[in-house]
Every structure is written in structure tokens, then in C-alpha cells.
Amino acid sequence: MIKIAITKGRIEKQVCKLLSEAGFDMEPIFNKNRELLIETKDGISMIFGKPNDVVTFLEHGIVDIGFVGKDTLDDVDFEDYYELLDLEIGKCYFAVAAYPEYRDKVFNRRKKIASKYTNVAKKYFASKQEDVEIIKLEGSVELGPVTGISDAIVDIVETGSTLKANGLEVIEKVSDISTRMIVNKVAFKFKKDEIMNIVNQLEKVIGGNQNA
Amino acid sequence: MEEFKYLIPEESIDAIITNVEKLREIENHLRHVFSNHGYNEVLMPSFEYVDLYTKLDCGFTVDKMFQYINHEGKNVAMRLDFTIPLARLYANSANVGEARYSYFGKVYRKETMHKGRSSEFFQGGVELMNKPGLQGDKEVMTMIQESLPGISLKNILLELGSAKFYNRLLELVGNQRNELEDILRLRDISEMKRFVSKNDFGDSLNQLLLSLPTCFGNIDLLHQMMKTCQDSVLLGALQELNDLYESLESKEGIIFDLGMVPTMKYYTGFMIKGYSDQSANPILSGGRYDDLLPRFNVEKTAVGFCFHMNHILKAIEKEGE
Numbered sequence: 198m199i200k201i202a203i204t205k206g207r208i209e210k211q212v213c214k215l216l217s218e219a220g221f222d223m224e225p226i227f228n229k230n231r232e233l234l235i236e237t238k239d240g241i242s243m244i245f246g247k248p249n250d251v252v253t254f255l256e257h258g259i260v261d262i263g264f265v266g267k268d269t270l271d272d273v274d275f276e277d278y279y280e281l282l283d284l285e286i287g288k289c290y291f292a293v294a295a296y297p298e299y300r301d302k303v304f305n306r307r308k309k310i311a312s313k314y315t316n317v318a319k320k321y322f323a324s325k326q327e328d329v330e331i332i333k334l335e336g337s338v339e340l341g342p343v344t345g346i347s348d349a350i351v352d353i354v355e356t357g358s359t360l361k362a363n364g365l366e367v368i369e370k371v372s373d374i375s376t377r378m379i380v381n382k383v384a385f386k387f388k389k390d391e392i393m394n395i396v397n398q399l400e401k402v403i404g405g406n407q408n409a
Numbered sequence: 410m411e412e413f414k415y416l417i418p419e420e421s422i423d424a425i426i427t428n429v430e431k432l433r434e435i436e437n438h439l440r441h442v443f444s445n446h447g448y449n450e451v452l453m454p455s456f457e458y459v460d461l462y463t464k465l466d467c468g469f470t471v472d473k474m475f476q477y478i479n480h481e482g483k484n485v486a487m488r489l490d491f492t493i494p495l496a497r498l499y500a501n502s503a504n505v506g507e508a509r510y511s512y513f514g515k516v517y518r519k520e521t522m523h524k525g526r527s528s529e530f531f532q533g534g535v536e537l538m539n540k541p542g543l544q545g546d547k548e549v550m551t552m553i554q555e556s557l558p559g560i561s562l563k564n565i566l567l568e569l570g571s572a573k574f575y576n577r578l579l580e581l582v583g584n585q586r587n588e589l590e591d592i593l594r595l596r597d598i599s600e601m602k603r604f605v606s607k608n609d610f611g612d613s614l615n616q617l618l619l620s621l622p623t624c625f626g627n628i629d630l631l632h633q634m635m636k637t638c639q640d641s642v643l644l645g646a647l648q649e650l651n652d653l654y655e656s657l658e659s660k661e662g663i664i665f666d667l668g669m670v671p672t673m674k675y676y677t678g679f680m681i682k683g684y685s686d687q688s689a690n691p692i693l694s695g696g697r698y699d700d701l702l703p704r705f706n707v708e709k710t711a712v713g714f715c716f717h718m719n720h721i722l723k724a725i726e727k728e729g730e
């Protein structure tokens with residue numbers, strides 16, 4: 198029995214589609230209502246949760262495999278997992294965004310950066326040897342520059358349409374994001390064959406899904 | 410509100426009540442095995458200078474330490490590990506021959522809050538000083554194997570890796586060593602493919618690197634790798650693992666992981682991790698670290714291991730369910 202945790206929502210849909218293309222029975226998942234735990238014919242049991250919780254369950258050995266966005270792995274200081282595969286789905290990127298004037302503006306103080314991903318933001322500016330003030334916002338981060346609480350934001354950019362609608366633009370790209378398959382380190386030792394079977398099947402269909 | 414009357418700090422480990430007897434039983438069994446092999450139990454101090462852990466460039470970071478500034482104005486940390494203080498003890502003793510130390514006690518490491526982790530770890534282990542090479546390796550491996558029956562867990566894997574192998578790999582990729590280190594730490598198959606196609610290290614090394622993220626298995630895998638390995642230093646490291654394996658009376662549960670990344674910078678030879686299918690964390694870890702005593706200006710070798718008693722106890726409780 199292989200136990201899997203999947204991030205609810207968009208990642209869940211894309212990963213299940215990919216697993217289905219890879220030959221795994223996903224019918225019970227596609228037909229589910231509000232159940233949080235589902236078993237398939239292939240002897241896979243799946244739970245669905247918030248991104249951070251997927252990693253928490255995995256590190257505690259509750260599940261063997263997790264599917265989660267790179268954004269989550271980048272921002273939270275989890276370390277007890279293997280990141281086996283880049284599924285190349287759910288592609289987007291972290292970026293610094295602001296009003297166009299930000300580029301040429303001279304700051305006589307620390308810049309204020311709003312983000313939901315405070316660690317990513319902090320690490321990025323530190324890597325550029327810049328000391329900034331980070332303000333945590335939980336959502337609609339674009340409100341940072343719009344309300345003036347921050348000079349810029351660090352956020353996930355997919356199409357950029359929300360930025361554009363608010364007069365903001367991408368200033369710098371920070372890093373790429375996509376969905377990853379992570380594995381519990383000890384489970385990998387005891388269930389290598391089962392886990393590698395999923396890896397090998399997935400590898401055959403990765404990359405064929407660019408427009409999903 | 411007098412919260413102190415019923416709350417404990419988040420750093421604290423919950424009081425162990427129900428299985429203390431079991432824990433002491435295992436501890437005594439280990440103590441028995443260790444003393445049978447001539448190891449002297451040492452009670453080590455609870456406080457150490459932060460410099461001891463950070464200035465030797467072993468890989469310890471201050472963010473894990475519980476520390477305060479003492480009356481000298483120096484930073485003092487609660488014991489973070491036993492190996493470094495015992496290396497200091499040996500380096501400053503008149504003894505320049507073989508020395509055998511064992512220890513039981515807690516180490517304290519800050520962990521992320523609200524992840525279900527505690528910051529107190531109960532360890533029991535040994536250090537063997539100045540017994541180089543296979544003879545020393547074999548001695549500690551034999552002790553590990555003799556210890557296992559007393560732990561009463563059904564499924565245990567003993568996984569061997571090689572720091573010599575790993576360090577040579579880093580040499581072979583030259584400037585790209587940090588990137589390789591990250592990839593191996595995460596076992597990132599996709600990133601390894603990108604890494605190899607971006608750099609192209611030649612057919613033989615390319616193939617080896619691509620296999621590393623999932624390069625673990627039984628003795629057949631080690632033999633297979635020895636057949637295809639072309640670099641003499643890498644091959645020598647694999648040969649050492651094979652020699653160690655051959656020297657052991659019992660081969661039960663032994664597997665090899667050629668992608669194993671050293672947890673500390675001072676590892677030089679074989680490395681070992683013990684796994685139970687009931688524990689999400691290793692139940693034992695150790696290896697040969699001939700690079701440690703030289704950091705104390707003593708040109709001697711060292712090898713050792715420790716059992717992670719909390720994880721063992723948890724696994725036993727889980728197996729009993």
C-alpha cells in the first residue's frame with residue numbers, strides 16, 4: 198500500500214490527470230465529492246490537504262509520497278524529504294512586482310516588500326545584498342503597492358493579468374515554480390520498488406502536458 | 410492566569426511515563442554491549458562553548474543552539490552533540506593510543522515550532538579513537554549488529570554510504586560541487602538530468618551521476634557499481650564498503666546508498682544510517698570521521714555511532730499498536 202498526499206485544488210486536478218495518463222486508476226478521485234481520504238484499485242490511498250500540510254504529513258511518515266508546489270518547498274523550512282521529480286506542470290514563477298516607477302526610484306530608506314512568501318522574499322533580497330523590510334500579507338498581495346503599505350511585492354506570477362489590472366508589472370524574476378513529487382526518506386528505503394514504479398510511469402508522461 | 414501551573418514550553422519534550430521501563434531496558438542492553446567491547450562510559454558536561462561547535466567548521470549552525478552569554482561574555486550552548494566534546498576530551502588526554510568511549514544522554518537542538526518535533530533528543534552511542542581502517546570500522550559495525558536484537562524492532566535496515574566516494578564525486582565535478590550537493594541532498598532526478606546535460610562530464614561520469622539519486626540497494630547493487638566504475642578513487646571507496654561487508658558475520662538487512670550525503674563535514678570513510686519501517690527518522694547514525702581529531706591538532710582517526718533513543722521508543726510503541 199502506497200500512501201499519497203496531494204495539494205488540494207489545481208495541483209490535485211493536474212496531478213491526477215497526469216497519474217491517470219501514466220496508467221493509474223484515478224476514477225475514484227475524479228468521482229469523489231468531499232471525502233478527504235480515497236483508495237484506488239492500484240492499492241494507492243490518497244489524502245488531500247493544504248500545501249504545507251502535505252509536507253507535514255510526509256515528514257511524519259503518515260504518507261510516503263507528496264505532490265506539492267515548489268513555492269511551498271521554497272518558503273517553508275522543511276528538510277526531511279526527497280524531491281524526486283519535477284512534474285513540469287503548474288508552471289509559474291516568483292517575481293518582484295511593482296509600479297513601473299519603482300525601477301528608477303531612489304530610496305533613502307529600506308524598501309518595504311509585501312509578500313505571503315516572507316522567506317522567499319527575504320532570501321532573494323539578501324542574495325542581492327539588499328536589506329529590506331518584509332511585510333506579510335496573506336492574500337491579494339497586489340494591495341501592497343496599491344495601498345502604499347509597501348513599495349513592491351514578491352509573489353507568484355502565472356499570467357500577470359492581476360498585476361496588469363492593478364497597474365503593476367514584473368520587475369525581476371526570482372525563481373521558477375512547478376509541481377514536485379516528494380518522498381519520505383525512510384519510506385523510500387522500504388518501498389523502493391513501489392515508489393520507483395510511480396516515478397518511472399510518471400517520467401514517461403512528463404513534458405507531454407505543457408498546455409494542461 | 411497562572412499558566413505555568415499546567416503548561417510546558419513548546420521546546421520541551423513531553424514527559425515519558427508509560428515506556429520508561431522499556432527505554433531503560435534498551436539502554437542497559439546497549440550499555441552491556443558497549444562495555445563488553447571495552448568501552449568506558451563517560452558522563453559529559455551539559456554546557457559547551459558555542460565556538461567548539463562552530464569554529465571547527467564541522468557543519469553545525471548557531472540557529473539550532475540554545476545559547477546564552479556567560480559571565481565571561483562568551484556564548485555558551487546546551488550540548489548539541491556528543492562527538493565533538495568527546496573528540497576534545499581525547500585530544501587533551503595523555504592517551505595517544507586507542508580509546509573507547511560510550512555515552513548516554515540528551516542533546517538539545519532547536520526545531521521549527523508546530524511541526525510535531527521536539528528539541529530534546531536522547532542518544533546512546535560510542536566513539537572509537539585511533540583504530541584506523543577496516544579493523545575499527547568492523548568493530549563498531551559488529552557492535553551495532555549485536556545491539557539490534559535488544560531493540561526488538563522487526564524490520565531494520567542498516568544502510569552504508571561512503572564519504573570518500575561522495576568527496577571524490579565533488580572533486581570530479583569541480584566548480585559545480587555546491588549544485589551537486591543540493592541535488593543529491595534532495596535526490597532530485599529531474600534536476601540531475603538538467604545538471605548532467607548542462608555540464609556534460611563525459612559518458613562514464615554522466616551515467617554514474619544520473620544513477621545516484623536512486624542508487625541504493627543490496628550487495629548486488631554495490632557489485633554492479635564496482636563493475637562499471639572507472640575512477641580509481643571512487644572504485645577504492647566502493648572496495649572499502651565491500652571489504653567491510655565481507656568482514657561482517659551477519660549480512661542481514663544491510664543495504665548500500667551511494668548517493669548518501671554526509672551530515673557532517675568531518676566524515677571520511679563509511680557512513681551508516683539505521684532505519685525502522687515504524688519510524689520516519691533514522692534510529693541510528695554514524696560513520697568514520699578521520700577529519701575530526703586533526704581539527705584539534707591531533708593526527709588520529711575516529712569512528713563511532715549513536716542510537717536515537719526517542720525514535721526507537723516511538724517505533725516500538727507504533728509497532729505494538
